[in-house]
Amino acid sequence: MVQESERLRHARPPGPRSGWFPLGIFAVVVAALVGGWMVLDSALPSTAPVAAGQSMIVASRQGHEAKLTFDQDWDLHVGSSTQGQRYRFAKGTADLEMNVLTPPARTSELELWEGLRKVVRVGDASANLTDPRSVTSEAGADGLAGQLHSNRHTGIAALFPAPNGEFAVGATATGDQADLAEVERLLRSIRFDRAPEGGS
Amino acid sequence: MSHARPEPDAPFSADGRVPSPRASDQEHEAIERPTGPPWGPTRHRRAPRLAAAALFGLLCVVGFVLMLNALFGAVLVFPGEAALSILLLAMVGVVGFLLLRRIRPVREPDLVYSLSALIWGMTGAVGLALVANGHLSSIWNKVGGLAFGSVWGAASTAPLNEEPLKVLGVVLIAVMAPLVVRGPIDGFILGALVGLGFQLVEDFTYSLNMILMQGGVDGMVAVVRSFFLRVGLTGLGSHWAMTAVAGAAVGLLAAASWRPGPGRGTAAALLFLLAMGMHWLFDAPLLGTVPGIVLKALSIFLTTMIVYFLLRRAHRSRVRRALAREGEELGVRRSAAMALASRGGRDRELARVARPERPAVRTRQEQMIDSAEDRAFDGPPRPDPP
Incomplete structure (x- = not known):
């Protein structure tokens, strides 16, 4: 028994630091994973310029893809964008958020607009959309557009369902009137093309 | 017999x-009893326990607030859908909680600390992971480009952030109540409970996200579809399983009073890496079909x-x-x-x-x-x- 105690004493070095050690590890891990990533993220540039004249595929589903063509001075918020799903663009004071939606089959444009009315309230409970008007892009894509109002911002919203009905591009933007005109210009550039062979 | x-x-x-x-009150007295050989005056061991308890409480509150901040807007706009999702996931939670406690050999773990593990998974781990994941995903996008970040971001982010943050709950419990984490099996069970809590909140988040991805249309269908995908299809091999393995690593270290020998240390490291590897496999854009x-x-x-x-x-x-x-x-x-x-x-x-x-x-x-x-x-x- 004495030998056993001696062995255990050597196997487990005594000391009141025993409980502090895992707490120290805890603090280091939390600091690294929360604070460390935060510092590194903020040290990297948050936006990347989009080349003027560039066409960007923002969605590609079931043989169709949606493209936007940018003019000068547009930036992409790289950190908060996800390819093919969600994009945040900026130009001047304008902040454009674009989401690729996959509505249930046979959802009408107006039903999607009603859905968008709810979706904009998720981020800002005071946000509301006006009734939509029909719009057609330069490339002939039909969609809906309206005004966005909230206690904090005014802006615009637009919705372009893909011709195959498999997805839709929804956009909301806030900013000064001049910059919102630039957003409208960008949205008018939207086009839906058949994806090349092998495209999803 | x-x-x-x-x-x-x-x-x-x-x-x-x-x-x-x-x-x-046997269980709680058992938890408070000192373990192993006498290591010194009790007050020296009490300080880290109190510190662990304070950290646990504080981070659970912080995590809950962060979680609420992220989800509250969607819950207000889609209250019926959110209630349906909570109801479905609550049933999974109750069954999972009872089952995971039941599979501990010999006897069930302490109820209070089992609930603590679940709560850590649902609040502290989720809240911290929301912040950590947001920044690391952003870093991958910025460093590797949007295409890389969008395809490999989840697999490169979640195992690195979520596994440590979840299993830290088991570490805190092991410091608060050493007799609750006597060995790897206790770490396994508590880890599984932490993972279950995390999984429930993540599934809830996914159900709300699916409504938004559908454009706010047919929210109830989106919730049921999300439930089928997240619970029916992948529920067996999700967070509870990964964190159970990571928790076993913590149990090994706790059983050695956080001073493992080379063998035990290596075993703990391998278990933790296995948990991270499983998480990577889960999130990797490989085998993307339903059978895969x-x-x-x-x-x-x-x-x-x-x-x-x-x-x-x-x-x-x-x-x-x-x-x-x-x-x-x-x-x-x-x-x-x-x-x-x-x-x-x-x-x-x-x-x-x-x-x-x-x-x-x-x-x-x-x-x-x-x-x-x-x-x-x-x-x-x-x-x-x-």
């Missing part, structure tokens, strides 16, 4: 002596089950050995003492006792199990008694 005494209602020792008495996703979930589940059965066998062996020693000291037949290592064995022993005597015998059984589990991790593993 077949050698159990025909009259187990007789005193547990030849001289009528019973194991050292405990207060009425099911295959990934099943492989994670099977890996976790292999780890579980190895730990379960080792734990039961240790407890049976400790019970045999306990029995020798108390004058209880070896086979009768060892039978107490299973719930069935204890129930069978109890069934042989006259009904009025059962509460007292149950108490004595619990005392022997307490003592045996205390002793089970006091030394290196030895061969099973015959």
Whole structure:
């Protein structure tokens, strides 16, 4: 028994630091994973310029893809964008958020607009959309557009369902009137093309 | 078992002596009792426990606020859908909680700390992961480009952030209540409960996200669809399984009083890496078809089950050995003492006792199990008694 105690004493070095050690590890891990990533993220540039004249595929589903063509001075918020799903663009004071939606089959444009009315309230409970008007892009894509109002911002919203009905591009933007005109210009550039062979 | 005494209602020792008495609230007293050899004045051990408890409470509150901030807007706009999702996931949560506690060999873990593990998974781990994941995903997009970040971001982010943040809950519990994490099986069960809590909140988040991805249309269908995908299709091989394996690593370290030898340290590191590897596989853009996703979930589940059965066998062996020693000291037949290592064995022993005597015998059984589990991790593993 004495030998056993001696062995255990050597196997487990005594000391009141025993409980502090895992707490120290805890603090280091939390600091690294929360604070460390935060510092590194903020040290990297948050936006990347989009080349003027560039066409960007923002969605590609079931043989169709949606493209936007940018003019000068547009930036992409790289950190908060996800390819093919969600994009945040900026130009001047304008902040454009674009989401690729996959509505249930046979959802009408107006039903999607009603859905968008709810979706904009998720981020800002005071946000509301006006009734939509029909719009057609330069490339002939039909969609809906309206005004966005909230206690904090005014802006615009637009919705372009893909011709195959498999997805839709929804956009909301806030900013000064001049910059919102630039957003409208960008949205008018939207086009839906058949994806090349092998495209999803 | 077949050698159990025909009259187990007789005193547990030849001289009528019973194991050292405990207060009425046995479990909690057991948790507060110091482990192993005396390491110094109790007050020196109390400070880290209090610090761990304070950190635990604080981070659970912070995590809850962060979670609420992220989800509250969607819950307000889609209250019916959110209620349906909560209802469905609550049922999964209750079943999972009962099941995961039940699979601990010998006896169920302490209820209070089981709930604490679940709560850490649902609040502290989720809140911290929301912040950490947001920044790391952003870093991958910025460094590797949007295409890389969008395809590999989840697999490169979640294992690195979520596995450590979830399993830190088990670390805090092990510091707060050392006797709750006596060994790897305790870490496994508590880790599984942390993972379950995390999984429930993540599933809830996914159900709300699916409504938004559908454009806010047919929200109820989106919730049911999300539930089927996240629970029916991948639920078996999700967070509960990964964090169970990571928790076993913490259990190994805690059992060595956080000073493991090379063997135990390596085993703990390998278990933690295995958990991260499983998480990577789960999130990797590989085998993206439905059969592929099911295959990934099943492989994670099977890996976790292999780890579980190895730990379960080792734990039961240790407890049976400790019970045999306990029995020798108390004058209880070896086979009768060892039978107490299973719930069935204890129930069978109890069934042989006259009904009025059962509460007292149950108490004595619990005392022997307490003592045996205390002793089970006091030394290196030895061969099973015959």
